[in-house]
Amino acid sequence: EVQLVQxxxxxxxxxxxxxxxxxxxxxxxxxxxxxxxRQAPGKGLEWLSHIxxxxxxxxxxxxxxxxxxxxxxxxxxxxxxxxxSLRAExxxxxxxxxxxxxxxxxxxxxxVTVSS
Amino acid sequence: xxxxxxxxxxxxxxxxxxxxxxxxxxxxxxxYDYVSWYQQHPGKAPKLMIYEVIKRPSGVPDRFSxxxxxxxxxxxxxxxxxxxxxxxxxxxxxxxxxxxxxGTKLTxx
Numbered sequence: 001e002v003q004l005v006q007x008x009x010x011x012x013x014x015x016x017x018x019x020x021x022x023x024x025x026x027x028x029x030x031x032x033x034x035x036x037x038r039q040a041p042g043k044g045l046e047w048l049s050h051i052x053x054x055x056x057x058x059x060x061x062x063x064x065x066x067x068x069x070x071x072x073x074x075x076x077x078x079x080x081x082x083x084x085s086l087r088a089e090x091x092x093x094x095x096x097x098x099x100x101x102x103x104x105x106x107x108x109x110x111x112v113t114v115s116s
Numbered sequence: 117x118x119x120x121x122x123x124x125x126x127x128x129x130x131x132x133x134x135x136x137x138x139x140x141x142x143x144x145x146x147x148y149d150y151v152s153w154y155q156q157h158p159g160k161a162p163k164l165m166i167y168e169v170i171k172r173p174s175g176v177p178d179r180f181s182x183x184x185x186x187x188x189x190x191x192x193x194x195x196x197x198x199x200x201x202x203x204x205x206x207x208x209x210x211x212x213x214x215x216x217x218x219g220t221k222l223t224x225x
Binding site for chain 2: 035037044045046047050059061095100101102103104105106107108109
């Protein structure tokens with residue numbers, strides 16, 4: 001059974017940093033592209049970043065480029081998202097998801113609240 | 117890149133059919149056969165219902181079907197049931213990114 005278990009959300013002040021983690025199981029993690037998607041309260045889904053299986057290809061949405069960093073550790077079957085220079089508008093549920101052109105499995109989500 | 121365009125709401129009575137549209141451009145919906153549809157119930161993570169325009173993952177009822185014409189994709193839900201009431205999002209591969217639609221709230225009357 002494919003599972004994506006997320007951790008690392010919480011309350012952070014504007015300008016602060018946070019690291020989100022996603023532990024994958026039930027599939028061959030190192031051959032799958034992985035993606036981060038977020039959803040602001042009461043809003044729709046927003047694609048943030050993608051990383052290929054070998055970390056060779058990485059892409060970011062313009063809204064987070066230069067502030068967020070995606071990475072993975074295939075030895076630990078884990079995906080990460082480092083969030084820096086956080087703004088109030090980054091408040092959202094962040095989802096770790098499997099896939100690139102088709103996103104088929106979603107983590108449970110991690111709430112990040114940016115507020116003073 | 118702009119989000120894909122979906123109607124904010126749709127509705128139908130139990131047993132009826134409803135179709136939700138998803139409009140994009142030749143750089144996304146019209147350019148690739150990588151359109152997906154997701155169902156999201158309140159407080160839950162989205163669930164994949166349709167991928168690659170017309171394919172259904174294992175376990176998704178055949179009441180859900182997808183199609184595409186030009187730059188517009190569509191999701192049809194037939195034989196509406198109470199549990200179909202949810203938010204539905206389309207997505208499309210767009211080269212170096214993925215675009216999502218703004219979401220459609222489906223109400224079962």
